[in-house]
Amino acid sequence: MxxxxxxxxxxxxxxIATNWISLYEQEFGVRVEKAELLGKPEDFAFPDPAAARSLIYKPGFFRNAxxxxxxxxxxxxxxxxxxxxxxxxxxxxxxxxxxxxxxxxxxxxxxxxxxxxxxxxxxxxxxxxxxxxxxxxxxxxxxxxxxxxxxxxxxxxxxxxxxxxxxxxxxxxxxxxxx
The missing domain is CATH 3.40.50.1000 (HAD superfamily/HAD-like)
Structure with a gap:
């Protein structure tokens, strides 16, 4: 067996990280580098954590990764x-x-x-x-x-x-x- x-x-x-970075830039015009995410809770790595978290609820967030x-x-x-x-x-x-x-x-x-x-x-x-x-x-x-x-x-x-x-x-x- x-x-x-x-x-x-x-x-x-x-x-998901690459997708999140891309969506954040599209939605809010701010580019976050992957290196800035290192060692931080996922949504708190973005300049506006609440705005970043809101993206998770948008259609396509998971589908387009x-x-x-x-x-x-x-x-x-x-x-x-x-x-x-x-x-x-x-x-x-x-x-x-x-x-x-x-x-x-x-x-x-x-x-x-x-x-x-x-x-x-x-x-x-x-x-x-x-x-x-x-x-x-x-x-x-x-x-x-x-x-x-x-x-x-x-x-x-x-x-x-x-x-x-x-x-x-x-x-x-x-x-x-x-x-």
């Missing part, structure tokens, strides 16, 4: 050795449920609808591994939590960290070979 891996969407396979480099190839590779699940806390933002569904259908059509879990609280996810960018999800995971580097978590020292999809695949494949 294959081991299971749950993979978050935002800032793990979907480049670019794919994180290497994610498509990595997930295809991982499917050879793992049961891969996409797990996203999509309930907080009204538009995100349909937008995330459509985004996955476009960019990851090889992930079955049976392997997509939209939830509110990821602590109920019981996979062998969880790749996520937030401690609020990783701290309570019963399997092995893996922190995917994002601007807001660069100073976090908790959990095993991967900086990109090449490192993520290497780490997971090493675990399969050891077990």
């Amino acid at each position: 294959k081991k299971t891996v749950a993979i978050d969407m935002d800032n793990v396979i979907a480049d 670019p794919v994180i480099e290497g994610a498509v190839e990595a997930l295809k590779e991982l499917q050879k050795d793992f049961d891969v699940y996409i797990v996203s806390a999509a309930m907080e933002f009204p538009n995100s449920l349909l937008e995330k569904h459509d985004w996955l259908a476009e960019h990851f059509p090889f992930i079955s609808w049976r392997n997509i879990i939209f939830c509110g609280d990821k602590s109920v996810i019981g996979t062998d591994f969880l790749i996520d960018d937030h401690l609020k999800n990783l701290d309570f995971h019963k399997g092995m939590p893996i922190l995917f580097t994002a601007g807001h978590n660069v100073n976090v020292t908790k959990h095993t960290r991967v900086n990109n999809w090449i490192e993520a695949v290497e780490l997971l494949k090493a675990h399969v070979e050891v077990v």
Whole structure:
């Protein structure tokens, strides 16, 4: 039986930070560099945090995010050795449920609808591994939590960290070979 891996969407396979920066500039005329986001909570990295947060509720915010480099190839590779699940806390933002569904259908059509879990609280996810960018999800995971580097978590020292999809695949494949 294959081991299971749950993979978050935002800032793990979907480049929400790049999309957010672009939308903020379009909406408010202020360019924020990605380096300015480092080590800060996502919306607080912008000059006007409330304005930045308002963008999350606008149609298209989740639907139009670019794919994180290497994610498509990595997930295809991982499917050879793992049961891969996409797990996203999509309930907080009204538009995100349909937008995330459509985004996955476009960019990851090889992930079955049976392997997509939209939830509110990821602590109920019981996979062998969880790749996520937030401690609020990783701290309570019963399997092995893996922190995917994002601007807001660069100073976090908790959990095993991967900086990109090449490192993520290497780490997971090493675990399969050891077990």
